[in-house]
Amino acid sequence: MNSTTEFEKLLKASKSSCELDQNVAILRKTDAFSVVPIDKLKILASLSTRKKYFRNTFLFRQHERDPYGYILIEGTIHLYRHYEDKSYILQELKPYDFFGGLALIADIKRLFSARTVTDVTCLVIDRESFSKFIVNFPQVAIRVVETMVKRIVTMQEKLLQMQVVECRYE
C-alpha cells in the first residue's frame, strides 16, 4: 500500500459508502430538506447522527421535552396521543418520514409520543445544531423552516381529520 495514488484511489472509491454521504442522500429524500443546496445539506448531515432504537421503546413521550428532530431510516414507528385512560395511534411512519421537527425550532412539550414497533434506525438532529445551522445560513434555513411549518400545518390538518383508532400497547 505504499503507493500514494493507489491508496488515494481506494479512499475515493470508498467515499460512496461514507456515512456522511449516505446521510445527505437521506436528507434529500425528506421534503423539508430537499430545498437545501447540496453543499449546505452536507453540513446539516454532518451535524446529524444515526441512532438505533430497540423495538417497543419510546423515542419521546407526550408532555415531555426532548430537543430532537427525527427522520426514520429503517423500521416502523407509531405516533400516539394519550388521553386520560386511553391512547390512540395517530400515524404509522414509513422510512424517510420526518417527525418531531417542531422541537428543532422551539423548546416545546411533545404533543404526542413516538414508539418503535420494530427495531428502528433514525437520523437525528438536535436543536442546538439546527440553531447553529440557522444562524450560519439564514437564507437556506428560512426555506427549510417554511417547508417545516407547512408540513406541520398539513400534518395537523390530517390529524384533526383523521379517524382515530383506539389502541393498546403493552
Place this chain on the structure above:
Amino acid sequence: MKEKRIHLVTKQPMFSWIMKGHLGLQILLACLIIATIFFRVFPLEMQKRIVNFAIGMKSLHRLFLYSGLYFLAVLLAGILKLIINIIQNYIGQKILYQIRTALYDHIIQLPLNFFRKTPPGMVISSLTSELTVVGEFLGAAISTPLVNILTLLTFAAYMVYLNPLLALASFSIYPIEIIIIPLLQKKYNKLNKVRIDVTRTLSNLIGEVVSGIHEVHGNASYKLETNRFNGIARNLFKIRHKMNTTKYFIKFTNNFFQNMGPFTLFILGGYLSIKGRLDLGALVAFLSAYEKLYDPWKELMEYYQMYQEASVRYKRVMQYFDYRPTFIKEPKDRKPYILTGNMELDSVSFMVDGHPILDQVSLKTPANNQIAIVGYSGSGKSTLIMILAQMYDYHSGHVKIDNFELKDLTKTDIALNIGYVAQFPFIFDGTIKNNLLYACRALKNNFAEDSEVISEPSDEEIINIIEEIGLDRDIITFGLNSFLDPEKESDLAQKILEIRRYFRDIPDLKIKQLVEYFSEDQYLEHCSLATNLIFGFHKSGENSGNVLSRFPEMLDALHNLGLETPLIVLGRHIVSETFELLKDVKDDEFFFRTTPITSEEIDKYHKIIQRIENLDDLKIEQKWEFIKIALRYTPKIHPIVNLPTQFKQYIIRCRKPMRKFLEKNYPGEFLFIDFDKYLPVYTIFRNIIFGTVKTEHPRAEEMVKEAITQLVKEHKTEGSLILKGLEFNVGSKGDRLSGGQKQKLAIARILLKKPRILIMDEATASLDNMSQQKVQKFIAEKLRGSTTVLSVVHRLEMVKDYDQIIVMKAGRIVEQGTFNELIEKKGAFYELYHGI
C-alpha cells in the same frame, strides 16, 4: 440542674492573652532585653574614648583595643536583637493561634439566629485578616516598651552624665510631642473603626454577589452591582486616604521635633565647645547618643500606634461575636445521658419578633413511637422539630425527654441520642465516605476517651445502610466511573476482571448489542486508528499519536510496515474533505465535532496541502502532523471520511509486528489490550465491558451500567465497587451530587450513628417515588421498636405507616390520631389528604 456558665472568650481583655502559657518565654525575653541595653550604650563610650584617648593621644594600642571592643559590642547587640525578634514573633503567632481557635470554637457554637444575620464573609475576615495585627502587637506587647523605655532612659542618663545642661536642652522637645501625637492618634482611631465597618460591608457585598452570581447574570445587573460596589469602595478609599494623611501628620510631627534636637545641639554644644567648656569627644558622643535616642523613641511611637490599631480591631471583633451560645457544649462531672426517647411537650411556644410561630403546643409520646407531622406550609412543622432537635430554644413551656428538660441537656447529650436530617442537608467537600462518617466522627471526637460509647462503623455496616436507603446504585455508578491503579489496588483489579468475565457471558442479547467488544481480529469502529494499530495505548494515557511522534525511529517503523504513505495520505484526505465541507463555517468549533481536526488547525494544514503536492517534499514534522490527524480518526465519531475495508484489514494485520516493534524498542512504555489484564487508562466501567459503548444507541451507557449493577448484585461482588464509589469526591457543597443523592446521603449519615430519636424534616422530598418508599420501608420496619421517629411528611400517601399523625395549623396542633381515626373524623387531615 443548670451547669455553671462558662467564661466567654469575647469577654477576655486583649492583654490577658499575653501571659497565657508564655510566662517563661516572657521572662527570658525581659532578661535578654536588659542585656542588650548594655551593649547599646557601651559602643558610645568606646566612641568617646577612641576620639579622646586613642586619636587625641595618638595611641595605636588604644585605638585597636577600643575599636575591638566596639566591634564586639555591636555584634553581640545584633545577635541578641535577632534572638529577641524570633522569640517575640513566636509569642505573637502563638497568641494569634490561641485567639483564633478559641474564637472559632465560640463562633460555631453561636445560635442559628446569629448566622441568619451574619454573612460568612464577616466571620472569615474577622478570624483572618482583622486579627493578624492583634497577634503581631501582642507578641511585642511587653518587650517593645520594656526595651525602648530602658534604652531611652539609659541614653538619657548617659547624656546627663556627659553634660547635664546640653541634655536638658535636647529633652525639652519631647513633652510637646507627647501632647500633640495622642490628639492625632485619636482622630486616626476613629477613622479606623469606620474603616473596619466599611471593609466588612464590602466583603459582605462581594460574598453575596459571588454566591448569587446566576441571578446577576440572569438579570444582567452588572451595572447595578458595580454601582453598589462603587459606593462602598469609594467610601473606603476616602477613609483610607484620610487615615493615611493623619498617619503622615504624626510622622511629620515626630520627624520635625526629632530634627530640632541636633539644631539645639549645634547651637548650644558648638557654643560650649568654642568656649572650651565641652571637649570634642564628648560632643561627638553626645550627637551619637542623641541620634540613638531617636530609635527607641520612634519604636515607642510605633508601638503606641500599633497598640491603638490592635485594640480597636480586637474590640470590634470581640464585640461582634459577644453572644452566649444557647446550649451548653458538654456535660461536666458526668457521662452523657443515654435516653430512651420518651417525649413530653407542655405548652411550648416559640416567637419570632413577637409573633408566635408555635403557640402552646402540647404532645406526649412514648419511646419508639413513630410520628408523622403534617400541615400546611407555614404551620410551624419545621420549627417544632427543629426545637426538638435543639436547633432553636423555646421561649415558654417545657420539653421533656426522659424527664430531662431539653434546655438543660448539653449538645453532646443531644448528638448522642438525636439524629436530625434537615430538608436541605449540607454536604461537605470531600469523599462520599467522609460525608457518611461525619456524624459518627463528630461523636467519636466528643468521646475520645470513651471509645466504647461509639465506634466508627465498619465497611459492612456502611454498605448495609447504603443498600437500605437505596443509595447503592448511585454509588456503584460512581465506582464504575472511577479509575484505579492495578498495582496499588490489585485485589479490586482482580475483582473487576472477574466481573469482566461475568459480563462477557451476560445472557441479555440486547446489552451485548450495545457494546463493541475489544477483539484482536476486528477493526474497532469506536476507537481511534492509533488504538486500532497498537491495540493498546501509552501507559500515560496520553494521545498515542502524539506519543509515537516523539520516538525518532517511529517514522521508519511505520514506513517498514507500509503505513507511512497511507497514513499521510489519509491525514491529507481528512484535511481536504473537512475544508471542503466546512470552509464557510471554519471559525466555529461547533461544526468540527465530526472530524478529527479542530477549527484552529484547519487553515494551517490546508495551506500545507495546497503548497506541497508531492509527499516526498514534506518535512518530517509536516509528515507527522498528517499522520497524527490520521491516527486520531475514529470511524463512529468522524463520519466525514470512510476507511476502505482493505485498509482496515491491513491495520489488523499490522497489530502483531507493531506490538513486537514497540515491545522491543520501548519496553514497558505501552500497554496492550488483553482480556486477562486490567487497563488502567480506562475507567472501571470500560474495564468491565472490555470494549466501548456504541454511540448509536441513545441511553446505551445507562442501560449497560444498569445491567452491570444487576450483574454484580447477582454475583454478590457489589461490595468492592461500592467501596470504590465511596471514594468519589462530591465537590464543594456536594455540587456533583443530585438533590436526591444529597438527601439519601444525609439520611444514611444520620442512620449510621444509630440515634435513639430520629427527626426528619421532609427529608425525602427530593427523592423519586421508588427511593422514597424504600426509605419509608426501612423506617417503618427496621427502626420499629428501637427508635422514636418524628418526621415532617410532605407526601401524604407516606403517612399510613406511622403510629400517630399530628396535623398542624397556624402554630398549633389541631388534630392527632392514627390514619384511620383522622380519615373517619373528616377534619383537617381529611381535607389535606384529599386536597380539598
